[in-house]
Amino acid sequence: MKDIKNILLLLIICCCGHAQIDSSLIKNASPRTLKKMGxxxxxxxxxxxxxxxxxxxxxxxxxxxxxSLLLANSYLAIRDYERAxxxxxxxxxxxxxxxxxxxxxxxxxxxxxxxYDSAKLNFQKFxxxxxGNDKVLKKQAGKxxxxxxxxxxxxxxxxxxxxxxxxxxINKVNTEAAPASLDENTLVFTSLRTDKKEFITEDDTSRVVxxxxxxxxxxxxxxxxxxxxxxxxxxxxxxxxxxxxxxxxKRLYFTRCKPNFKxxxxxxxxxxxxxxxxxxxxxxxxxxxxxxxxxxxMPAVATDPVKGNDIIYFVxxxxxxxxxxxxxxxxxxxxxxxxxxPKNAGNKVNTPQNEITPFFDQETRCLYFSSDGLxxxxxxxxxxxxxxGRKWLNTENAGQPINxxxxxxYYTISPNREEGFLVSNRKGGNALKNSTCCxxxxxxKYTQYIKIHLSGTISELTDLxxxxxxxxxxxxxxxxxxxxKFLVKTIPTDDKGNxxxxxxxxxxxxxxxxxxxxxxxxxEVSTKQISTSQDLVKNVSLSxxxxxxxxxxxxxxxxxxxxxxxxxxxxxxxxxxxxxxxNPEVIIEIQSHTDSKGSEQYNLKLSQSRAxxxxxxxxxxxxxxxxxxxxxxxxxxxxxxxxxxxxSDNPEGRAMNRRTDFKIIGKLDVEVINAADPD
Numbered sequence: 001m002k003d004i005k006n007i008l009l010l011l012i013i014c015c016c017g018h019a020q021i022d023s024s025l026i027k028n029a030s031p032r033t034l035k036k037m038g039x040x041x042x043x044x045x046x047x048x049x050x051x052x053x054x055x056x057x058x059x060x061x062x063x064x065x066x067x068s069l070l071l072a073n074s075y076l077a078i079r080d081y082e083r084a085x086x087x088x089x090x091x092x093x094x095x096x097x098x099x100x101x102x103x104x105x106x107x108x109x110x111x112x113x114x115x116y117d118s119a120k121l122n123f124q125k126f127x128x129x130x131x132g133n134d135k136v137l138k139k140q141a142g143k144x145x146x147x148x149x150x151x152x153x154x155x156x157x158x159x160x161x162x163x164x165x166x167x168x169x170i171n172k173v174n175t176e177a178a179p180a181s182l183d184e185n186t187l188v189f190t191s192l193r194t195d196k197k198e199f200i201t202e203d204d205t206s207r208v209v210x211x212x213x214x215x216x217x218x219x220x221x222x223x224x225x226x227x228x229x230x231x232x233x234x235x236x237x238x239x240x241x242x243x244x245x246x247x248x249x250k251r252l253y254f255t256r257c258k259p260n261f262k263x264x265x266x267x268x269x270x271x272x273x274x275x276x277x278x279x280x281x282x283x284x285x286x287x288x289x290x291x292x293x294x295x296x297x298m299p300a301v302a303t304d305p306v307k308g309n310d311i312i313y314f315v316x317x318x319x320x321x322x323x324x325x326x327x328x329x330x331x332x333x334x335x336x337x338x339x340x341x342p343k344n345a346g347n348k349v350n351t352p353q354n355e356i357t358p359f360f361d362q363e364t365r366c367l368y369f370s371s372d373g374l375x376x377x378x379x380x381x382x383x384x385x386x387x388x389g390r391k392w393l394n395t396e397n398a399g400q401p402i403n404x405x406x407x408x409x410y411y412t413i414s415p416n417r418e419e420g421f422l423v424s425n426r427k428g429g430n431a432l433k434n435s436t437c438c439x440x441x442x443x444x445k446y447t448q449y450i451k452i453h454l455s456g457t458i459s460e461l462t463d464l465x466x467x468x469x470x471x472x473x474x475x476x477x478x479x480x481x482x483x484x485k486f487l488v489k490t491i492p493t494d495d496k497g498n499x500x501x502x503x504x505x506x507x508x509x510x511x512x513x514x515x516x517x518x519x520x521x522x523x524e525v526s527t528k529q530i531s532t533s534q535d536l537v538k539n540v541s542l543s544x545x546x547x548x549x550x551x552x553x554x555x556x557x558x559x560x561x562x563x564x565x566x567x568x569x570x571x572x573x574x575x576x577x578x579x580x581x582x583n584p585e586v587i588i589e590i591q592s593h594t595d596s597k598g599s600e601q602y603n604l605k606l607s608q609s610r611a612x613x614x615x616x617x618x619x620x621x622x623x624x625x626x627x628x629x630x631x632x633x634x635x636x637x638x639x640x641x642x643x644x645x646x647x648s649d650n651p652e653g654r655a656m657n658r659r660t661d662f663k664i665i666g667k668l669d670v671e672v673i674n675a676a677d678p679d
Contacts, residue, residue, distance in 0.1 A: 147375030467497025608632030
């Protein structure tokens, strides 16, 4: 079945189609020739020809299970799920021993057709009966059983979204793909356009029709076709597509594809800069990104929230991946003018199956992509994962109505965030050969989009009427289950110390405010319980960075011991721990002092142990050891007399001397980049 998966993937990646069939050739062929022609046609990525040959062959030889399997695969290749389901069942019935894999694909088609309970039973049956050597397939069947159980929760949690098919001036008889928003009213997409009602084979050199970038514009809330996009982006010798824009809309990344000497369709990534209002001649990304032996396609661009570099996610079938198509990323170092060696996005995103069509949402630091290995409603489902680079939280299925039993791919979010686009071969599109044959572009729109605006003032702690200008307000999204934070954006305050930004509903945010010569501070803002559009206010105050040690109040130890009393840990949490969490770059010295009772050497040792006890506690709370230094000073630095002037004991003075302080002694070169570009 591997060849069929490759054909299906090629259909999506290259928008390929099929030429008209020579009916006279089929009419005069013998049964033996028909079977051979059908097999060859399928191997050559021409399932329509294979169907015509094999359907006629099986009328004369209906008991041929191998030919029946070829026909079922051909139906699957054109994504005719209903006919494929019937034919896989026929194949399995004809030869349950040798064609047992047909039962797996029969169940898979049941899933695509919404028959989840029956699909689960047949996946279970397949696992019991299968005696073949494909361990991956058997393992995947086990996953599919679990996926079938999870379908009901996806259906129940259907979001309030309307999905509509775009105008027929955009969606033609062949495949449309890769919708990318240039602005709120301008859409760039990929299409293999023709007015003839026939499929077109992209690698047919006798034809001049190629896949190109096209333009659509919104007029009165309706999207209409406006012709080709760019004056020098569509190359007549290549199939061009999969455009995406950098967040600042100054760079356009896209792919160009053509067959290599083996006849394999190979795609490569290109970039075009916008200068003086025009897109410049495209430049092919280097070989480190575009390995000529493999496909590199479907780019998506994010911005590193610290350095401002482009992070380009893309899809490749390079052998270093986890299997099939994987999502990779490269970082463009704008200072050095180089693309760094690509890295795999990791196993939180990639599976042994296929992951395709990435899109990165800057506002939530979420990667949206489609996968046929993570389960769902059937075919390719849209998923999202929060994070960057190789650091992701667990993936989440986008659910209905974004996902269906068909292939749902190319999910994007428009700049206005109230709507977006996706591509699907779901029922309701332009059905040329069958009801689920062809990929069309759909718009989705929230029935009620929640707009949340956040503003506030950053001021001096000692005088709240004194604003702090040019402070940086870093906005993080925090996952409360793991405690991980992902930097979304940084906002500078104006001359009056004010800042403002927008937030997304359903998130937990942490604001970290920084300013040179000040201690940083943080504040939490949650939008998880917000169900209507509203404005929020969060003011934050900063204090000057202290030059002298700061006492940690109420720190007590048992007599002659160094273990912190449990009730005193709150004092550490609310002082030094809070400061270090809000200022991830500072290095702190924990200073412990004693009174003069006991020998000087003994007090030095005891104070060192007590300082180390505080350091160990802070490390247990997640502070990195390199940011902490324990120093015991014993009785050497009293802040009050241990004895009264008459030589008698001074209990109050001794109590003041038995103290624990902390002092900022340095700063680390900390770079927050969500692990996308750690070098």
